[in-house]
Amino acid sequence: MDEWNAVLNMTTPAHHRxxxxxxxxxxxxxxxxxxxxxxxxxGKSTVVGIFAACVLCMHPEYRILILSAESTLASRMVGHIRNILENHPRCADMIPSGRRAWACDRITINRPVGIREPSVICAGIAGNITGSRADLIICDDVEVPNTCNTAQKRENLRERLRELEFILSPTGTMIYIGTPHTTDTIYRTSDGD
Structure with missing residues (x-):
């Protein structure tokens, strides 16, 4: 993260660390x-984008799925990750020639042959992700007023998020990033935390 901030001629805030x-x-x-x-x-999403790029640098075989309330927000995260990969000195060898799978909603870095899914792909929470597989799922602002302003919408959102366990690899990682928008937030656990 410090190296990326140096590229930008910035310092790293303590809370970002x-x-x-x-x-x-x-x-x-x-x-x-x-x-x-x-x-x-x-700067939650900013740091998460840097984190995702670092994960790909360490594990080029990883498949990362970015989910947000809307596909446009998820695409912004993919764009942020792509920008880091294109401009970070440590990532130069990761950029494929021709960039055939280098789009606003997906990117594929140089990595081992035989991996079907893109390195990073994104979707809105209501998007079609059936058949996808991921080693890292990042749910970035899936709870927003439009997805949680009624009890039925919150239940639909919870049901959709439960499906992610079937997409995640057995040893995969799932990270939620967001801010509660209701007292019955999806971020609340069954223990009331």
Missing amino acids: QIMNFLVDVLMQPPHRGLLMAFRHS
Whole structure:
């Protein structure tokens, strides 16, 4: 993260280090599930994009699925990751020649042959992800007023998110990033946390 901020001629805020450390802990330690909630405009998505690029740098075989309330928001995250990969000095060898799978909703880096899914793909929460597989699923702002303003919408959202367990690889990681928008937030656990 510090190297990327140096490319941008910026310093790394302390809370960004805390966010990155949390994300790395979730990736490395079972059960590989995490919820990142921080104040608005704290740079959550920025750090998560850097994290995703780092994961691909360390594990080029990984398949990352980005889900957001709307596909346009998910595409912004893919664009952020693509920008890091294109401009970070450590990522130069990861960029494929011709960039045939280098689009606004998916990117495929240089990696081992035989992996069917793109390195990073995104969708809106209502998008068709049937048949997808992922080693890392990032749910970035899936709970927004439009997806949680009624009890039925919240239940539909919870049901849709339960389906992600069938897409995630057995040792995969799932990270939720967001801010609660209702007292009956999807981010609340059964224990009331």
